[in-house]
Amino acid sequence: xxxxxxxxxxxxxxxxxxxxxxxxxxxxxxxxxxxxxxxxxxxxxxxxxxxxxxxxxxxxxxxxxxxxxxxxxxxxxxxxxxxxxxxxxxxxxxxxxxxxxxxxxxxxxxxxxxxxxxxxxxxxxxxxxxxxxxxxxxxxxxxxxxxxxxxxxxxxxxxxxxxxxxxxxxxxxxxxxxxxxxxxxxxxxxxxxxxxxxxxxxxxxxxxxxxxxxxxxxxxxxxxxxxxxxxxxxxxxxxxxxxxxxxxxxxxxxxxxxxxxxxxxxxxxxxxxxxxxxxxxxxxxxxxxxxxxxxxxxxxxxxxxxxxxxxxxxxxxxxxxxxxxxxxxxxxxxxxxxxxxxxxxxxxxxxxxxxxxxxxxxxxxxxxxxxxxxxxxxxxxxxxxxxxxxxxxxxxxxxxxxxxxxxxxxxxxxxxxxxxxxxxxxxxxxxxxxxxxxxxxxxxxxxxxxxxxxxxxxxxxxxxxxxxxxxxxxxxxxxxxxxxxxxxxxxxxxxxxxxx
Numbered sequence: 001x002x003x004x005x006x007x008x009x010x011x012x013x014x015x016x017x018x019x020x021x022x023x024x025x026x027x028x029x030x031x032x033x034x035x036x037x038x039x040x041x042x043x044x045x046x047x048x049x050x051x052x053x054x055x056x057x058x059x060x061x062x063x064x065x066x067x068x069x070x071x072x073x074x075x076x077x078x079x080x081x082x083x084x085x086x087x088x089x090x091x092x093x094x095x096x097x098x099x100x101x102x103x104x105x106x107x108x109x110x111x112x113x114x115x116x117x118x119x120x121x122x123x124x125x126x127x128x129x130x131x132x133x134x135x136x137x138x139x140x141x142x143x144x145x146x147x148x149x150x151x152x153x154x155x156x157x158x159x160x161x162x163x164x165x166x167x168x169x170x171x172x173x174x175x176x177x178x179x180x181x182x183x184x185x186x187x188x189x190x191x192x193x194x195x196x197x198x199x200x201x202x203x204x205x206x207x208x209x210x211x212x213x214x215x216x217x218x219x220x221x222x223x224x225x226x227x228x229x230x231x232x233x234x235x236x237x238x239x240x241x242x243x244x245x246x247x248x249x250x251x252x253x254x255x256x257x258x259x260x261x262x263x264x265x266x267x268x269x270x271x272x273x274x275x276x277x278x279x280x281x282x283x284x285x286x287x288x289x290x291x292x293x294x295x296x297x298x299x300x301x302x303x304x305x306x307x308x309x310x311x312x313x314x315x316x317x318x319x320x321x322x323x324x325x326x327x328x329x330x331x332x333x334x335x336x337x338x339x340x341x342x343x344x345x346x347x348x349x350x351x352x353x354x355x356x357x358x359x360x361x362x363x364x365x366x367x368x369x370x371x372x373x374x375x376x377x378x379x380x381x382x383x384x385x386x387x388x389x390x391x392x393x394x395x396x397x398x399x400x401x402x403x404x405x406x407x408x409x410x411x412x413x414x415x416x417x418x419x420x421x422x423x424x425x426x427x428x429x430x431x432x433x434x435x436x437x438x439x440x441x442x443x444x445x446x447x448x449x450x451x452x453x454x455x456x457x458x459x460x461x462x463x464x465x466x467x468x469x470x471x472x473x474x475x476x477x478x479x480x481x482x483x484x485x486x487x488x489x490x491x492x493x494x495x496x497x498x499x500x
Contacts, residue, residue: 011425033352038108051273053199057333065289075242076229089246096254104258111256112349118414123438132343139339140372147173153324166379216295405470406477445481
């Protein structure tokens, strides 16, 4: 490929990939910067192992640990039903994950740029900001967990630190926040290195914790615990409600997976890596949470469902330090990949010339602090509140999956059915191009399921539409988009990549 910069941008095909040969028409566009530009072929270095390690690093985290308890306490499932539901949900979510990763791998584009095809260059900001807000909330929650782990670590190592109480946890929160932001500002290679190195460590510690807890638990009795639902109630309603919530756990990543697949070597690598890394890791770590919670009474004298506080009660400073370091690494690997990369790109999409990657990362951090401000003030003793982080994110699982489901359906139909896996790469970045402005088909297909969801929440009618929100939303969103986009003029729906 010629190294001379062309006057007009072109998309050049190299094997199964496309690479953008950027000219002034794109480089000077208000909707382009180097951070959200298509990756060069030389930058696509992630192998199957790197993708699998990414998912191991993201799946092993405190919220995953508590999923079994969430399903048994809030969704009326037995322990065995809960674990089967978690496995099935993560097999189901592999479908949108692998499909939405295709365009990122082929064209090297991040999630917000891919959305420009179905929502328009300006319209893409609507689903982007919805996705970004959710990520900032999760970033704050995970940073709280990381801050508690740092506080327990320092309490073990530094005499008198424990007396700081909530203040020590707040200090830990900001220390952990800085660590997260630094890694993402350093770029994709730093995330790749973190995930690749942390995955085997996290699996080793998880296996060690499982071996530690197993002698204290009778698996036969644990799996025989009856479901927490009314006697005679149908299993299927509770099952599909729980399945929807568990799919919703990774509903965010099923959208912005192109943010990572744009760095992958091939489609085979992204598919194999996700299949290897996600379902079994989620099942194993959720099972660990169930077993450790059940064993906690015998291990430390009381039932504790939070792994950070459980490990903090181990009567061995050495193992507390080792375990806290691992929890910090686990939360760091989850938070950087799952909750910072996407909003960073999403915020850049608003004004790429004014918001680069560093500013996007800092904006994500600031919003995470704001969203967790009430919890931080509570830890400092400034305010009193009975609202728990666990209750908040449990409600989110169902709620935000209802909003994100339609986006997944629209993205899949747009790329595979309407565009037939071809995009006009330069036009995705132009102010006045075939994707410019707002795409009515995408906005309509998104608006109708959201309106039905809000109607169901506010009136109580069509409650099933909200209860199974990710499935109903994605199917309806994809169907409406297919009908609406098929009726639009060809330049809006057909943007073939230019090859040399």
